[in-house]
Amino acid sequence: MPVPVQRDPEQTRRALADWLTARRRPRAGEVRVGPVRVPGAAGFSGEILLCDAEWTEGDGGTVRREPLAVRVAPTGHRVHPDDRWTEQVRLLEILNGTDVPVAPLLGHEPGSSVLGAPFLVMRRIEGEVPADFPSYHREGWLAGLPPQSRRAAWLGGIEMLAAIHRLDPLALGLGFLDRPRYGIGHLTQQLAEFTELLPYYGADDNETATTALTWLHDHQPEEPGPPRLLWGDARLGNIVYAGETPTAVLDWEMAALGRPEADLAWFLHLDRHLSEGIGAVRLAGLPDRAETVRHYERITGHVVQHLEYYEVFAAFRFCVLTARVTRLLEESGIMPPGTDFPLHRNATRLLGRVLEETGVRHGNTAARR
Incomplete structure (x- = not known):
């Protein structure tokens, strides 16, 4: 059940590209960001944006690509009264140093000037996730397994x-x-x-x-x-x-x-x-x-x-x-x-x-x- 957010995809794409270029890979040249999309299985408690970034490295012009997941702090649509956003980011930073497999945290923005709220950027982990809507007991990847x-x-x-x-x-x-x-x-x-x-x-x-x-x-x-x-x-x-x-x-x-x-x-x-x-x-x-x-x-x-x-x-x-x-x-x-x-x-x-x-x-x- 995705959060009902009206966001201009192109404006969001440019904002993320500028942010990644300036803050995350300052020596890698311009970061290009592909189309921004919202996963169909996103929850109601936070906005998730998916995109792919690429940039050129080194004298040889090697092109690097990274699938990204951007989690935006909830603002108007909050399930919990206190999102404890700073604590979430801190916890993810700590968990990245343990053997618990979490998405690698690539960076976070504490201000709201870029996307209208704080956000964090993670490397997207590709794979299958059992769905809530419709229930994985009725259809989907898990139901298809023996x-x-x-x-x-x-x-x-x-x-x-x-x-x-x-x-x-x-x-x-x-x-x-x-x-x-x-x-x-x-x-x-x-x-x-x-x-x-x-x-x-x-x-x-x-x-x-x-x-x-x-x-x-x-x-x-x-x-x-x-x-x-x-x-x-x-x-x-x-x-x-x-x-x-x-x-x-x-x-x-x-x-x-x-x-x-x-x-x-x-x-x-x-x-x-x-x-x-x-x-x-x-x-x-x-x-x-x-x-x-x-x-x-x-x-x-x-x-x-x-x-x-x-x-x-x-x-x-x-x-x-x-x-x-x-x-x-x-x-x-x-x-x-x-x-x-x-x-x-x-x-x-x-x-x-x-x-x-x-x-x-x-x-x-x-x-x-």
Whole structure:
């Protein structure tokens, strides 16, 4: 669901060419930039521009080419109230020095004079990305693979998750991801932030969401051990594949510190949303919840705890975020106010189902209030 941006392609192309020539390759001569396009699978939380750059190097006139992805900081269409753009750039700079495969960061512009907002330029990683719209369970690259290859792609995604969670946030200096103004403890911080911002997201009148938030506060588990880096938006749709092998992980705007179960639960829930949540049959060959957890525990040595709690948290967060997307669609005029938007309706219904399951498992009625 791409961000509705009206941008002059030719003006954007020239601006990027001038910026690359002046700032990124000052001794390589003029940088030429090809047509600028928006990927069809772009998300709603940020503007992505794709283009190819080329320049001539050396006395021999060697022509170099580079496929680029330009991520522009959100301005008018913000899913989150604070895009934490500077932190995203800093995190990508740090991750470029680790064994977690991310797109190489080639440079960033902190000002708004070039494209109207800060932006960063990355080398584009070519490959296949499982789509959200339409769901990869219904059609597309992943659906076209044999079941055994789908299984390998899924487990490869879990291995990417494990690689992120093996990083040492303290050694990497990732303390800037902490949110101390919301309290002590990373889960405490996230719950407090959502409690404060529920009206901003447009979910304060959603009874299912408010019931879930109350349950999350009432049943909050302890967070033993040091926090890990959380990808935040951990899902198949943010992984680039070459065949069945992951080659890069994308989209760090929801990165945080906390328990790895939060990422694992999000990974599971987003897949559930794109299958059961929208009435699609889950692809044959994809490991189920139990096998996924066993694989994660085997490759990390971490015993997964309180996963049901974090699955409620994942379902709640997704419901809240889809409420915000609905509001943005209405504000942009793409959708009339009061429209029954399927994305949010499905997310709310699935959250209700998760709450009912949790209530049954624990024999408590709080989840069904």
